[in-house]
Amino acid sequence: MTAQPLLDVQDLTVEFTTRRGIVKAVQHVNISVAKGETLAIVGESGSGKSVTSYAVMRILDRAGRIAEGSVMFSGIDVKAATEDQMRDLRGREVSMIFQNPRAALNPIRKVGDQIEDVLRTHVQQAQVADHGEKAIEALEQVKIARPRERYHAYPFELSGGMCQRVVIALALACNPQLLIADEPTTGLDVTTQKAVMDLIVELTKRRAMSTILITHDLGLAAAYCDRVVVMEKGRVVETAKAADIFANPQHPYTKKLMRATPRLGVSLRDLLPEEDAAPVMAGLDPAIHHASQDSSPSMDPRVKPGGDETSKPLLRVEKLVKEYPRQGATATLGKLFGRKPPLEPDAFRAVDGISFSIGHGESVGLVGESGCGKSTTSMMVMRLLDQTSGLIQFDGEDIGGIAPASFARLPQRSRIQMVFQDPTDSLNPRFTAARAIADPIMQLGDIRGRDALRARCEELATMVGLPHNLLDRFPHQLSGGQKARVGIARAIALHPKLVILDEPTAALDVSVQAVVLNLLQDLKARLGMSYLFVSHDLNVVRLLCDRVIVMRTGRIVEEGSSEQVLSDPQDDYTKELLTAIPHPPLQVHRDSLGA
């Protein structure tokens, strides 16, 4: 560490006044960033990592305040500075990139104008000939093609990655000394994530800027940062050089976090903390539990290749096509902005003739980036969406011909169920957990009577490891992991044969994700279900799935066993996906993690 750091946070405590009294979101935090250094602040949700950065910028909510400690930025006392001084600092000396780039931009203002707003605030008219030209230059530097044209674009006309580039251009327009990037790539595809991170690093290194990267992703921190600060529940638990912290983590929480990060060469069980590694589910048959524990999934007793059940696949999809008419949006846009009309044909093929099958008790991963057609495929299999053409055969029965509207009332509905991406949004906020779990049973099940229903709910809750006393709570009174469990319990309530998992852990912290993935694995072994796991994260898919299907622009580019696809990818796109995932250098040091 240099003698005089650019940013020096000492003993910082941030308080929020809430209805339940004062909450200390950040307590006695010490962080310093040297000139030109890249620092990662790593932690799970609620660890106070974002609040720390807001305190540095002094953009806390009205309810929040810096209660104790000091924040010094290149000799300026941030805590004591006037609002005018702070405003001058923000954007010019310290700037920030936020999560969810689309929401971070004003939806009804041209992106060029938004960059110009910042330039106009901080750069004197005398210093630059033309703010507009400077804004275009800023767009050019973040490698946006045709910046002059994009200057006039609105955020909704740009992709997520493109929006994040605009946000970066906005943040770097005035050449600040410190850039704070708060989860800058969450919600972006892995390849986009890599491009955005590479861009941030390239630009900040070239300008000798310091960077604080706030992330929950250890891999990202390891790949791009010099030093790592680990935070838990508002406190810094460990600070070390990136190389050191991965080789030799000291704090138990750091170790737990590292274990929970999906990575090459580990199995699902390895993700759990040592003390929890054995029993995940209460009431689980020890034999099955044991079997699934020390096992690559293909050794699962229920998936015997060549067995009488597996000879006929549970789900067979052939030449599935979904077309959307290409009208309205793009055409009108083209007309309005005088652009030439797109050269593509009239119909847009979201899913372009794919065929695959899922065996009994098998779990198949459907992987691809946003827009590749994986969700559309799962919706068609789920019968929430009609296909344009193609065959969907489930359990020897052609379900492709059944209209989605009538499928909901058929007995087949109970045999294909789904776990949704966002555990919060997929639960009715006015239903208790028990009511949510009972919902499918009340619609389609054969259990009648209050007590029987309650008993079944409790049984399901036990299966998914949800304490019974939580059953009468509403979603907002449950944690993310608990809500995920409710969603899973609801999906398995009707003894489905196929469960479609649509990124079930994308919204969860890594440690919760580890537990939920293990739970899903155990349930599959116990109940003999098949999974169709839709995800963009190859690392997670590998852990849970026997086979992987990689999709791109509506087509299958590669298909094979998980190990094979991940260790020896054949298609260029799969390779690209794999290299884009930042890997923490953990597998080398597994011994030190006690794995």
Added chain:
Amino acid sequence: MLTMIGKRLMFAIPSLIGVVIVTFLLTRALPGDPAAYFAGPAATKEAVEQIRKKLGLDKPLIEQFFRYTNDLAHGDFGNSLTTGQPVAAEIRNRLPASAELTLLGLIVSVVIAIPLGVLAATRPGSWLDHLCRVTTTAGVSLPVFFTGLVLVYVFYFRLGWSPAPLGRLDVFTSAPPTVTGFYLIDTLIARDLEAFRSALSQLILPATTLAIFSLAPIARMTRASMLAVLASEFVRTARASGLSPTTVIVTYAFRNAMLPVITTLSMVFSFLLGANVLVEKVFAWPGIGSYAVEALISSDFAPVQGFVLTMAVMYVLLNLVIDILYGVIDPRVRLEG
């Protein structure tokens, strides 16, 4: 943009046809016999029958309907049974009176409510916020006839600042030649400042009454919408970029917050235009609302039909204007044209 407007108008045609049919049927289903009413209490059965024949009420409903639509197509809304005047002419005279009053009331209300809402949102919990809350609550909870009467009592009867609440002009002033139908504008065109002053002083009290009433929804909506936008991520980005509070609030927050406010405005406007009968009664305002109510009471169906149709057309036009405004403010809406 032009195609969007054209398309919008096309969409309005089915709803207008629907309105024509429904109003026709509803007015026929009204209780009371127009022929009997028209003939008076002393009329004989034969006289009533004769009037019925004269009005065409003895014909089958379908024939009446075709005659009605045919007349409509020629701009003939029929004649009022009570006054004998053509309905179209009456509406043409009375609609500007209502529109002028409503517009002025709305302008006053917007000029007060929107800044109040914005200030309340930027300083939650401050005395301004409380003032906003108290004013809006008082505004909606006091019925318009009550505020109207109080205003008349204080400013006319007690203080004598305003003229007698008897219509659009005082008795000594003659109406300006009709150009727009809005006296404030017509008097200016005629360069008749005396008449302008008279028209304005007659307008102030009823317009204030309407403004007090419509203040509440607009101020509340502005405040709520501003609060939501101020908590959004792009406002945080703007603040984190060091933009001045004025830029953040006006350019970033306010324009985004305007969308729901505009919708509220249009609702308030169309509501006030047709429903401020009480204000029109209190101030003896020759507006369209009181006209319709009087017609309704006397089972005089031609004016009622004319009124409902006029309001439907106004609604369609108003919605069109709102849509265009939306498109101007929000680029995302333009796509769906």
